Amino acid sequence: MNVLSNILSPLGMSGGAIQDTLKLVVIGGTVETARRASVSAWNGFVDSFFLTAHFSEEDYPYDWLMHWLSKQPAWGRSREFEITTRSAGRNGMNQSTTGDLQEEEEEDDGTLVHGRRKRLVAFQPSLDTTHTIYYRGHWLRIMRTKRFPEYGHGSALKISVVARNNDILKKLVLEAKREYEKDAEHRVHIFLADTTYQCWRWNGARQKRPMSSIVLQPGVKDMLLADCKDFLCSEEWYAERGIPFRRGYLLHGVPGSGKTSLIHSLAGELGLDIYVVSLSSKGMSDNTLTTLMSLVPNRCILLLEDLDAAFTRSVSRDSNSTGAPTSTTTTSSTNQTTTAESDGSTLSLSGLLNSLDGVAAAEGRLLFATTNHIERLDPALSRPGRMDVWVNFTHATKWQAEGIFKCFFPFKPAVVAEVEKTESTDASQKNLPLPKRKASTHAIPLLSEAEISELAKRFAAAIPEDELSVAGLQGYLLKNKTRPRECVDEVEEWIISERETREKLKKEKAEREAKEKKEVEEKEKKEKEELAAKEKEEKEAKEKLERKEARERLKAKKAVVAKSDSPATIPSTTESTESTPSTPATAATPATDEPSTDSSSSSSESDTTTGMEADTEESVTSEEEGSDKADDTKKEKWVAVKSQTPAAAETQPETTTTEEATPS
Numbered sequence: 128m129n130v131l132s133n134i135l136s137p138l139g140m141s142g143g144a145i146q147d148t149l150k151l152v153v154i155g156g157t158v159e160t161a162r163r164a165s166v167s168a169w170n171g172f173v174d175s176f177f178l179t180a181h182f183s184e185e186d187y188p189y190d191w192l193m194h195w196l197s198k199q200p201a202w203g204r205s206r207e208f209e210i211t212t213r214s215a216g217r218n219g220m221n222q223s224t225t226g227d228l229q230e231e232e233e234e235d236d237g238t239l240v241h242g243r244r245k246r247l248v249a250f251q252p253s254l255d256t257t258h259t260i261y262y263r264g265h266w267l268r269i270m271r272t273k274r275f276p277e278y279g280h281g282s283a284l285k286i287s288v289v290a291r292n293n294d295i296l297k298k299l300v301l302e303a304k305r306e307y308e309k310d311a312e313h314r315v316h317i318f319l320a321d322t323t324y325q326c327w328r329w330n331g332a333r334q335k336r337p338m339s340s341i342v343l344q345p346g347v348k349d350m351l352l353a354d355c356k357d358f359l360c361s362e363e364w365y366a367e368r369g370i371p372f373r374r375g376y377l378l379h380g381v382p383g384s385g386k387t388s389l390i391h392s393l394a395g396e397l398g399l400d401i402y403v404v405s406l407s408s409k410g411m412s413d414n415t416l417t418t419l420m421s422l423v424p425n426r427c428i429l430l431l432e433d434l435d436a437a438f439t440r441s442v443s444r445d446s447n448s449t450g451a452p453t454s455t456t457t458t459s460s461t462n463q464t465t466t467a468e469s470d471g472s473t474l475s476l477s478g479l480l481n482s483l484d485g486v487a488a489a490e491g492r493l494l495f496a497t498t499n500h501i502e503r504l505d506p507a508l509s510r511p512g513r514m515d516v517w518v519n520f521t522h523a524t525k526w527q528a529e530g531i532f533k534c535f536f537p538f539k540p541a542v543v544a545e546v547e548k549t550e551s552t553d554a555s556q557k558n559l560p561l562p563k564r565k566a567s568t569h570a571i572p573l574l575s576e577a578e579i580s581e582l583a584k585r586f587a588a589a590i591p592e593d594e595l596s597v598a599g600l601q602g603y604l605l606k607n608k609t610r611p612r613e614c615v616d617e618v619e620e621w622i623i624s625e626r627e628t629r630e631k632l633k634k635e636k637a638e639r640e641a642k643e644k645k646e647v648e649e650k651e652k653k654e655k656e657e658l659a660a661k662e663k664e665e666k667e668a669k670e671k672l673e674r675k676e677a678r679e680r681l682k683a684k685k686a687v688v689a690k691s692d693s694p695a696t697i698p699s700t701t702e703s704t705e706s707t708p709s710t711p712a713t714a715a716t717p718a719t720d721e722p723s724t725d726s727s728s729s730s731s732e733s734d735t736t737t738g739m740e741a742d743t744e745e746s747v748t749s750e751e752e753g754s755d756k757a758d759d760t761k762k763e764k765w766v767a768v769k770s771q772t773p774a775a776a777e778t779q780p781e782t783t784t785t786e787e788a789t790p791s
């Protein structure tokens with residue numbers, strides 16, 4: 128204390144004031160410590176009694192719980208919640224959470240406001256707020272948080288309850304699951320591959336499509352349905368034989384023949400979700416696909432749409448071993464390759480094959496692949512084991528035309544015809560779901576069974592075999608959905624107009640292709656010409672450079688020779704020319720064993736040296752002149768040098784004397 132007093136006394140504090148300050152510090156510290164201790168003790172107490180379950184958005188239980196929560200009447204009393212027009216669960220159901228949503232339930236009949244469907248509103252637990260709900264004698268503390276707030280996605284749910292064991296939580300999850308599945312019974316969930324985050328994104332829940340609404344050749348639907356069912360309950364059989372528990376179906380054929388519709392319908396019938404991968408989508412790579420495949424749940428339909436589209440840019444297995452897409456010979460493919468490279472798609476065939484049945488591939492899934500061009504598929508892709516069942520879809524047959532007509536125009540049930548004259552509830556129409564329509568919006572005349580059958584037969588008779596797509600027929604029937612009789616009467620007219628339209632489109636397509644081809648050819652020709660011109664230019668420039676270098680070399684060489692030899696050479700030459708013409712330049716060519724007295728050899732030797740020098744001098748101003756001219760110039764210069772030699776000798780008398788004074 129004394130020490131503190133000594134320290135604080137220079138600050139002008141008396142002993143009493145210091146004591147008071149210290150007391151305050153001690154009391155404050157004690158209070159804060161007590162507070163922290165009590166909070167910590169409370170947390171410990173709570174933790175020891177509360178059971179907590181965590182649910183992540185990526186997994187199904189989260190959806191079950193969110194769906195269950197959104198239906199709890201307790202939300203009506205909640206003072207804080209989130210209101211959204213997006214479905215809380217994956218089923219896209221109208222989530223009636225409180226009595227306030229009565230209006231929404233009315234909207235579910237599909238009423239339109241200003242041409243748009245009314246938006247549905249759902250209530251959800253708000254983020255980062257603890258909600259309390261009473262459930263089966265327990266208070267549940269519920270908190271929804273964002274797992275990755277910086278990315279704006281990935282919600283998580285935390286449910287805590289005071290209980291001795293986790294039975295209550297188990298019951299809660301099971302109940303939520305049951306309710307979810309009950310409500311989702313009439314829907315098929317669609318998930319799309321997200322290549323950016325390499326995960327599956329829920330895309331929506333569609334109404335199940337009854338199998339009866341798909342009109343295929345007799346037996347096809349039944350065969351497929353039975354095969355799928357058989358597969359789904361044969362896990363042990365596969366395991367016993369060591370066969371990977373997977374099955375692949377390849378649906379191939381013309382566009383608009385019902386491939387996708389059939390898969391949708393099968394998914395509904397089997398109660399499976401559909402996971403759709405578009406192989407040609409942006410950013411799709413071997414790695415992404417493998418990751419996605421490993422995340423596919425056990426029981427589902429995996430749909431690879433337009434299988435051939437992904438490989439128009441890479442058709443060969445070998446060429447794709449690097450994982451990079453390669454171009455085919457056609458120009459369009461080349462363009463596609465460029466696009467593929469620029470959009471980061473680096474999916475290879477071997478990558479696809481590995482992801483389908485590699486180690487990481489999911490088991491228990493039904494793989495469905497659709498293509499309009501089976502001939503473009505690599506045999507490795509469509510071989511049994513990968514694609515076990517092939518189904519060919521053709522244009523509409525007469526049988527299909529009759530079937531689809533009957534689907535569109537339900538007949539009047541004979542027994543109840545009198546009773547329900549005004550209602551379109553054709554419940555006895557086998558195979559067809561009850562239409563959810565208001566009588567006022569669709570005034571479809573109900574004809575007798577006999578009349579509908581007769582009209583259907585006439586309709587089928589008018590439809591040419593295997594010429595029009597089923598989608599085309601459906602379009603025509605849709606246009607005439609309230610006029611069955613006229614629909615049949617006018618069908619021949621429609622067929623003629625369809626043919627004309629087709630011809631026109633075909634012609635336009637041919638013209639467009641011819642034009643494109645011509646443009647491409649012209650472009651290629653132009654490119655070739657440009658390339659040839661460029662090559663020529665480069666060649667000329669190279670030759671020019673070589674000539675220049677050669678000249679510079681010679682010039683340098685001559686400069687060296689001139690520097691080292693000129694004092695002796697010139698007098699020697701002079702001397703030899705004057706006195707001993709038969710033995711010239713012995714001093715100038717000391718290394719030469721031969722006498723070289725012959726004038727031609729002497730000329731040629733000197734020509735090489737002196738002529739080049741002359742060329743160099745001349746070419747300073749005219750490098751581009753032809754070699755003939757250069758040769759002429761060389762000769763002229765040679766003569767000039769030769770004629771200059773005596774003069775040069777005269778200008779160097781001392782040197783000559785020196786040479787003469789040096790006998791060999």
Ligand SMILES: Nc1ncnc2c1ncn2[C@@H]1O[C@H](COP(=O)(O)OP(=O)(O)OP(=O)(O)O)[C@@H](O)[C@H]1O
Binds near residue numbers: 601
């Ligand atoms: N066999 C069929 N039975 C009933 N409806 C059909 C049939 N074929 C086509 N349709 C109808 O035509 C439309 C297009 O069908 P769908 O998308 O299933 O054809 P697709 O063969 O998958 O075509 P694409 O190859 O172009 O994808 C759908 O609305 C569907 O109702």
